[in-house]
Amino acid sequence: MVTAKVWVLKKHFEGFPKPSDFEMKQVALANLKDGELLLESVFLSVDPYMRPYSKRDMKEGDVMIGTQVARIVESKNPAFAVGTFAVANRGWRTHFISDGKDLSLLPASWPESLPKSLALGTVGMPGLTAYVGLFEICKMKPGETVLVNAAAGAVGSVVGQLAKIGGCKVVGCAGSDSKVAYLKSIGFDEAFNYKTVTSLDEALRKASPDGYDCFFDNVGGEFASIAINHMKKYGRIAVCGAISQYNDSVPQKGPYIQIPMIFNELSMKGFIVTSWNNRREEGVKALLKWVLEGKLKYHEQVTERFENMPAAFIGMLKGENLGKAVVKA
Ligand SMILES: NC(=O)C1=CN([C@@H]2O[C@H](COP(=O)(O)OP(=O)(O)OC[C@H]3O[C@@H](n4cnc5c(N)ncnc54)[C@H](OP(=O)(O)O)[C@@H]3O)[C@@H](O)[C@H]2O)C=CC1
Numbered sequence: 001m002v003t004a005k006v007w008v009l010k011k012h013f014e015g016f017p018k019p020s021d022f023e024m025k026q027v028a029l030a031n032l033k034d035g036e037l038l039l040e041s042v043f044l045s046v047d048p049y050m051r052p053y054s055k056r057d058m059k060e061g062d063v064m065i066g067t068q069v070a071r072i073v074e075s076k077n078p079a080f081a082v083g084t085f086a087v088a089n090r091g092w093r094t095h096f097i098s099d100g101k102d103l104s105l106l107p108a109s110w111p112e113s114l115p116k117s118l119a120l121g122t123v124g125m126p127g128l129t130a131y132v133g134l135f136e137i138c139k140m141k142p143g144e145t146v147l148v149n150a151a152a153g154a155v156g157s158v159v160g161q162l163a164k165i166g167g168c169k170v171v172g173c174a175g176s177d178s179k180v181a182y183l184k185s186i187g188f189d190e191a192f193n194y195k196t197v198t199s200l201d202e203a204l205r206k207a208s209p210d211g212y213d214c215f216f217d218n219v220g221g222e223f224a225s226i227a228i229n230h231m232k233k234y235g236r237i238a239v240c241g242a243i244s245q246y247n248d249s250v251p252q253k254g255p256y257i258q259i260p261m262i263f264n265e266l267s268m269k270g271f272i273v274t275s276w277n278n279r280r281e282e283g284v285k286a287l288l289k290w291v292l293e294g295k296l297k298y299h300e301q302v303t304e305r306f307e308n309m310p311a312a313f314i315g316m317l318k319g320e321n322l323g324k325a326v327v328k329a
């Protein structure tokens with residue numbers, strides 16, 4: 001019999017998550033029935049959505065939500081061979097049983113040389129978010145100027161590089177000088193540290209004096225309120241995330257967006273990547289191809305050991321990650 005380790009939400013987060021909000025438990029798994037598989041998590045994802053979704057979807061004592069790349073270690077299902085890898089959405093667990101219906105096998109074309117953890121990042125949900133947000137929501141066109149915040153993270157770093165592949169000028173901002181240097185190294189035309197500029201308004205103007213056609217917003221709050229005034233006529237804003245607001249106990253107040261929306265005839269649309277699953281196969285294929293061609297670079301912030309899941313999650317919310325934050329179990 002296998003005993004799985006799991007992390008549960010011990011106490012709903014109040015403000016910024018704390019280590020004491022989590023508790024690790026052991027769960028004995030049943031023996032496999034016909035048609036079932038036993039999987040072992042190899043890489044687990046920590047993502048910003050876990051913060052707002054914990055409040056919306058979870059109760060205290062539930063296993064933390066999340067996805068993993070897992071290896072099939074035992075199989076009583078002829079369709080799934082031992083040793084193959086799949087992406088699952090089974091939360092913070094070292095081991096779990098599946099009937100296979102909730103698994104997405106890694107594409108057969110996945111090269112041995114490529115880390116399988118990329119299926120949680122650049123070639124997974126965050127990469128697809130960038131793909132959908134730019135091509136479907138922003139409707140980015142060659143020659144345009146694209147702005148992205150949280151640019152050195154999992155989604156933002158792909159946004160900037162896809163914008164370059166699509167023939168655009170790209171401006172990114174991030175929260176440290178080393179992140180800014182990374183953005184320049186992967187082809188961003190302009191990048192700045194939003195924490196150290198004396199005026200965000202001036203920094204945005206300096207980076208693109210003519211303004212922005214597309215704004216891929218991962219941050220919301222004050223940044224978005226300032227950036228909206230730098231949009232060009234008919235500009236498009238993809239409202240992807242609002243990480244600057246996820247830990248607020250008291251909702252932030254305006255400024256309000258109506259005036260720039262009206263007079264620049266802007267379009268602003270929120271989206272959730274999982275509503276675009278019809279584009280998933282096409283998106284994963286394109287992202288994998290660009291990675292293999294060397295046109296789409298990736299960086300991962302790998303935290304070792306399942307025991308460190310809460311630390312990796314909290315660290316990512318604080319901005320300690322460059323690229324995709326993952327845990328190697
Ligand atoms: N709509 C959708 O379907 C999806 C939305 N998202 C959203 O996209 C955004 C990015 O996600 P993801 O790429 O996975 O995460 P990241 O890898 O970008 O990690 C989060 C980053 O957010 C930045 N950050 C944290 N707090 C603040 C703050 N107060 N102000 C500005 N930046 C902050 C930090 O970078 P820094 O050092 O630069 O501050 C941190 O590294 C999130 O808002 C997330 O919720 C993600 C996936 C799907």
Ligand SMILES: CCCCCCC/C=C/C=O
Pocket residue numbers: 048049067089125240241272273274
């Ligand atoms: C199966 C993973 C669920 C991913 C949901 C992504 C939506 C994110 C919204 C904001 O971060």
